[in-house]
Amino acid sequence: MIEIRWHGRGGQGSFTASRILGAAASVYGGINAMAFPSFGPERRGAPVLGFTKLSESKITDRSEILAPDYVIVLDESLWHEGVKVGLKEDTVIIINTGDPGPYQEEVSQRVVGADVTPVALEIIGLPIANIGMMGAFAALDETVSLDHIKKAIEDGMKSGMAVKNIRVIEKVYASVKEALK
Amino acid sequence: MSGIRKFICGDDAVAEGVRLSRPHVISAYPITPQTIVVERLSEYVEEGSLKARYMHVESEHSAMSCAIGVSSVGARAFTATSSQGLLYMAETLPYASGARLPIVMMNANRSIATPWNIYGDQMDAMFLLNSGWIQYYVEDAQEALDMMIQGYRLAEDPEVMTPVMINVDGFVLTHTYELVEIPDQAGVDAFLPPLKMPLNSMSLEAPKSLSISAGNDTNMEFNMKQHLDMLAAGTRIQAVDKAYGQAFGRYYHGALEKIRTEDAEVILITAGTVTGTARVVVDRLRGEGKKVGLVKLRVLRPFPVEELTEALKGAEAVGVLDKNISFGYEGTIFTNVNSALMARAMTPKTMNFIGGIGGRDITKENLIEAYDKLFGAAAGQPLERVQYMNVRCDY
Numbered sequence: 001m002i003e004i005r006w007h008g009r010g011g012q013g014s015f016t017a018s019r020i021l022g023a024a025a026s027v028y029g030g031i032n033a034m035a036f037p038s039f040g041p042e043r044r045g046a047p048v049l050g051f052t053k054l055s056e057s058k059i060t061d062r063s064e065i066l067a068p069d070y071v072i073v074l075d076e077s078l079w080h081e082g083v084k085v086g087l088k089e090d091t092v093i094i095i096n097t098g099d100p101g102p103y104q105e106e107v108s109q110r111v112v113g114a115d116v117t118p119v120a121l122e123i124i125g126l127p128i129a130n131i132g133m134m135g136a137f138a139a140l141d142e143t144v145s146l147d148h149i150k151k152a153i154e155d156g157m158k159s160g161m162a163v164k165n166i167r168v169i170e171k172v173y174a175s176v177k178e179a180l181k
Numbered sequence: 182m183s184g185i186r187k188f189i190c191g192d193d194a195v196a197e198g199v200r201l202s203r204p205h206v207i208s209a210y211p212i213t214p215q216t217i218v219v220e221r222l223s224e225y226v227e228e229g230s231l232k233a234r235y236m237h238v239e240s241e242h243s244a245m246s247c248a249i250g251v252s253s254v255g256a257r258a259f260t261a262t263s264s265q266g267l268l269y270m271a272e273t274l275p276y277a278s279g280a281r282l283p284i285v286m287m288n289a290n291r292s293i294a295t296p297w298n299i300y301g302d303q304m305d306a307m308f309l310l311n312s313g314w315i316q317y318y319v320e321d322a323q324e325a326l327d328m329m330i331q332g333y334r335l336a337e338d339p340e341v342m343t344p345v346m347i348n349v350d351g352f353v354l355t356h357t358y359e360l361v362e363i364p365d366q367a368g369v370d371a372f373l374p375p376l377k378m379p380l381n382s383m384s385l386e387a388p389k390s391l392s393i394s395a396g397n398d399t400n401m402e403f404n405m406k407q408h409l410d411m412l413a414a415g416t417r418i419q420a421v422d423k424a425y426g427q428a429f430g431r432y433y434h435g436a437l438e439k440i441r442t443e444d445a446e447v448i449l450i451t452a453g454t455v456t457g458t459a460r461v462v463v464d465r466l467r468g469e470g471k472k473v474g475l476v477k478l479r480v481l482r483p484f485p486v487e488e489l490t491e492a493l494k495g496a497e498a499v500g501v502l503d504k505n506i507s508f509g510y511e512g513t514i515f516t517n518v519n520s521a522l523m524a525r526a527m528t529p530k531t532m533n534f535i536g537g538i539g540g541r542d543i544t545k546e547n548l549i550e551a552y553d554k555l556f557g558a559a560a561g562q563p564l565e566r567v568q569y570m571n572v573r574c575d576y
Contacts, residue, residue, distance in 0.1 A: 060457030
């Protein structure tokens, strides 16, 4: 079981990303997935969480994710908003930044930077990093393939946005892969 | 027979199941966490994928009153609600069940004010246990979809003719996305033929007056017959589920599912989504050689006394997880389970675990602790009979 916790602000699409990743894994990837938001009232701009569980076997456990394998942070300003809660030794933190250095200094876990906002601004014209961050995840972990994520984006978004987001995710995927070499 | 698969939330799955059941009229008043159900259904009606009248009424009381009118003329009615909405609707529920109208309703289980809270527990439905409605509790989105279709087949069975409430845990199920298989329409049409109402339906062609009064010379017999038919509906619950399994490949074991109970020394009873977490815990504890079992209670009315006591045979201690409190006594399901055990002269140690109130998480560790306490009770340790899970205050 791989458990992912998404940190975003209301309106940034962290839950949309957690859901599209779940769809990519299950509808196209043939494994099992579950995705859910932090439950409750939705407020624009407030820190919100999204969760994705991925597993080869059927997922029946609906309890909260307490010890995530991946923590994906859509917005650097959320670093102090519970990002460090429940980290395991081998938890990987993926953060939307051009410089992960200062964050890496604060935690012993591996921190991977993905500079998604400039890519989103260039291609979509808006600082929406949610889908792009999935590209960084796919570059780090092979559980869900980039092709399956692209299919789920085509399914789950309006066609204009889907085309642009697919360009974003391809670019982020390539740049993170390159950085990992 | 298999359909397409979608990654959708519990509310979406309910709406898919309702669309496939082809109701004639949907009367709706939105309330969190049910809202997505009635939003989806309004979209289906708008786009024409569901040929139904959509009535956006001004309250839950009106939503059920409307469903009663619809069902009274022999049409298929659907509505959905939650929490305070269900309680506001409460007065109308026995009107529907006493008139033997086969309405199906989804209830998104949510806590009751005060303190006000939109998260999930099962206090709301427990209030209506005596309303004369058949009550199901489901575990996941697939079961939610499947039970909408099964619900109509059961409610409309000429031997049953009783409304059905499908309970879906708020947020942990209504707002959680998972892979769901959508049955094909032809298969559902074959399983659920058009509703044929008995002769006493209202009709414009043959107008009549239906007296709904019954004085003290007949009233008790009406209530008794309703009660006896509800008791008899237990066998139909199993039959409908089996038929569904044959048609669609998914069978839910009737009123309850036994999970590794055959040689279990201690058994926990759950209703709704927490069953899924308990399955993981049972497998883990079994892996450690501990003889634990689980009973997933799917139906609370009619209460499955025979199936339940058969499942609990041989257990030294039985725990009941209640996501509700009957203030001044204990968890409601616990009371019902003890009564069933007493009726069969069975005397395992019994313990009540009250948890999940107001959306409090129930973790695997909480459930492991519950099993540990059941082993303690079986060994004769003096433990409080009613326990509260994952709380910060003393008791």
